[in-house]
Amino acid sequence: MSTLIKFSAICLVFLYAISGVSQDFQGKAYYYSKSTLELGTWGARMNKQQKDQIAARLKNRLEKTYVLSFNKTESIYKEEEVLDAISGATDSWGKNFTAGHQYKDVKENRLVQSQEFYGKKFLIDDKLQQIEWTMTTEQKKIGNYTCYKSVGVIPTTALKWWSFSWSKLREAEKETSETTNSEDYNLTQIVAWYTPQIPVSHGPSEYWGLPGLILEVSVDNTTILCSKLIINPKEKVEIIAPSKGKQVNKDEYCDMVLKKMKEFRANRMGRRRYSG
Template sequence: MQSYTSSFFLILAVLIASTTMYSQDFQGQATYFSKSKLELGSWGARMSEAQKKQVQARLKNRLEKTYVLSFNREESHFDEKDKLDAISGATDSWGSNFSPGEQYKNISEGSLVQSQEFYGKLFLVRDKLPTIDWKMGKETKKIGDYLCIKATAQIPTDQLTWYDFSWGQLRNENDESDEESSEVQTDMTEVEAWYTPQIPVGHGPGEYWGLPGLILEVSAGNTIMLCSKIVMNPRERLEIEAPEKGKEITKMEYKETITNKMKEMRDNRGRRRSR
């Protein structure tokens, strides 16, 4: 890592100038590897190291994922590669209900279209791209063959996890409803990103976008996502299209839908136990 210097600005100018080698309709494809830390909380404190390793192994397919981002200047398509459970050989049906689905972003229109499946029902989430207030850093490093610059941001956590659900989240909602104060504190997630001006597009993996270069690495919460491969202008033209199937809904409506369904499941389970 280095701080900005006059020589760095000269290098950066050369890098930006070199982007003219790309035509106006250039395309690219980036592969990302995502890894999350397993948070066991108070439950983990009662487990032995052997038990923790067993849980880690069984949840590996949730904690380690591979994604592919296809992009041109204005559009991108982001989706997870199919990955089988390392132990059972089957897909993780529970985890798939709360995983990000096939995602399309159009940064010129500021729009997002994302396909989400929840317990066999398909939803088509249409919404605006969230504004991210990036703070441009002064550090640089190389990721593969690309010189990258650091940027950071504070992003509302629910903006990053609108497709997800946790029982703890449900308990927090109940606690907030009991409070007399109308002030609700918004949980924020600190995000660190590394982008490269050598690929001058505003795209990035998942919810991240809006920097003056492709985002190659993102750290947020307990998850890090790192680009492991980039192919520019592949021989076969990429089809970058939005998903089309499913009930149209906004992100907020989708979040309410899955939360209400999980409350219903919890209440039904409680009634069966009380009989």
């Protein structure tokens, strides 16, 4: 059977299944996210013990658990907050690096995400991130579900658009100082595994748009894997978009973060000159 025929068969199964899903269909998917530690040239000068100590300190940022609650068209994705293994406190500084509660409406093509940056609350209201998926017939089992592999690409700048990163500032300044065509933008590859057995177009984090729930995603140094899935839980799932914070779109929020980072850098350099 050709790839085109197999792909068409998958889509037909999805369309048939989604038409039969009741309006009150709901689910909860629990995901475990793990990222490898990247220390760059700075880390090359460290021994294993030093790297292990840093990995232990950053464990809450490298290993996270999330819950995706969903119905036919809407979903809400939240991180499960845990205590720091060393200090016993929540990682308040880490909120500058992590995504807030994320609401998606695939029917209305809408993203609403709560975000906190240096004690201020924002509400990002924008369109969903578009992903160019190339579907394959490769399959594997994740739990009791048959999953199919799909490979997508996304502009690198669209990944973790909400995060505080000095490398992001350097890249932004590099792009503005150089003349680049849209074709020259860096793209990042995404590998996703979705199951048509759960005929909704949802997934963890930014990822969506496939004919079935995404159960696993690998991108850069991070893998997100569904560890537990509950269909039609006894307690009704409440899916409500975040509503608190100053409303902005993605571009406005990113510009604000970059502006703040430039201020931090200028103040830091000023202090160094003064102390010298």
